[in-house]
Amino acid sequence: DIQMTQSPSSVSASIGDRVTITCRASQSISSYVSWYQQIPGKAPKLLIYAASNLQSGVPSRFSGSGSGTDFTLTISGLQPEDFGNYYCQQSYSRVTFGQGTRLEIK
Amino acid sequence: QITLKESGLTLVKPTQTLTLTCTFSGFSLSTSEVGVGWIRQPPGKALEWLALIYWDDDERYSPSLNNRLTITKDTSKNQVVLTLTNMDPVDTATYYCAHRGIQGDYFDYWGPGTLVTVSS
Numbered sequence: 001d002i003q004m005t006q007s008p009s010s011v012s013a014s015i016g017d018r019v020t021i022t023c024r025a026s027q028s029i030s031s032y033v034s035w036y037q038q039i040p041g042k043a044p045k046l047l048i049y050a051a052s053n054l055q056s057g058v059p060s061r062f063s064g065s066g067s068g069t070d071f072t073l074t075i076s077g078l079q080p081e082d083f084g085n086y087y088c089q090q091s092y093s094r095v096t097f098g099q100g101t102r103l104e105i106k
Numbered sequence: 107q108i109t110l111k112e113s114g115l116t117l118v119k120p121t122q123t124l125t126l127t128c129t130f131s132g133f134s135l136s137t138s139e140v141g142v143g144w145i146r147q148p149p150g151k152a153l154e155w156l157a158l159i160y161w162d163d164d165e166r167y168s169p170s171l172n173n174r175l176t177i178t179k180d181t182s183k184n185q186v187v188l189t190l191t192n193m194d195p196v197d198t199a200t201y202y203c204a205h206r207g208i209q210g211d212y213f214d215y216w217g218p219g220t221l222v223t224v225s226s
Contacts, residue, residue, distance in 0.1 A: 001168055001170075005119065020149075020151075023132060024176055032210065032211075033187075034207075034210075034212035034213075036213075038151075043202055043216035043217065043218055043219055044153065044202075044206070044213075046212060046213060046214045047215075048142075049207055049210065049212045049214075050209060050210060051214075052190075052207075055214065085150065087153055089155075089212060091211035091212055092168075094155070094166055094168070094169070094211075095143070095155035095158065095166075095168075095211055096155065097145075097152055097153040097154065097155060098152070099152045100152045
């Protein structure tokens with residue numbers, strides 16, 4: 001199984017900050033990574049697919065990068081509605097999610 | 107637009123079999139590249155992928171649950187059914203079904219989820 005390790009496990013940031021969340025795969029997975037936001041009590045929402053493609057309707061302050069084993073989700077100019085949990089997911093070999101990153105707004 | 111909704115028993119006893127139905131609209135599971143997956147989330151924990159079924163009847167399962175899971179589709183009813191045998195309290199979770207993205211095995215539309223509790 002391919003493991004996805006996210007860091008940090010939690011982060012606190014202020015409105016307007018730039019936030020970076022990383023995900024490391026246990027083996028090379030090309031660009032088969034997606035990112036999701038989940039507000040507590042709600043279903044996850046797709047933000048990024050294929051490592052760097054912005055899902056339709058998602059604000060451009062969200063961006064993704066990386067290939068191989070190391071991937072990054074960046075939020076440029078944090079907004080109040082960006083709080084919640086963020087998950088990476090690989091689809092190179094079946095599907096695996098990371099353990100999540102909790103984003104709190106200061 | 108694409109919508110999905112999960113349904114099924116929300117309280118099951120240990121050792122029983124869980125059967126969940128995903129009823130969807132806005133797409134057809136007979137169309138090339140289309141798929142529906144199941145994902146679960148125990149309270150306060152991370153997402154866990156369970157299974158995925160494709161337009162061509164291909165099925166993929168989580169290796170850790172493979173011997174307990176079955177996923178099937180009924181294209182005429184726009185439904186996907188997941189069964190999980192030998193339920194245990196650790197299987198208590200919110201279960202989601204989701205539409206597979208056209209360009210790969212990511213999930214672009216999700217149902218609201220259904221909380222399943224395993225308790226005697």
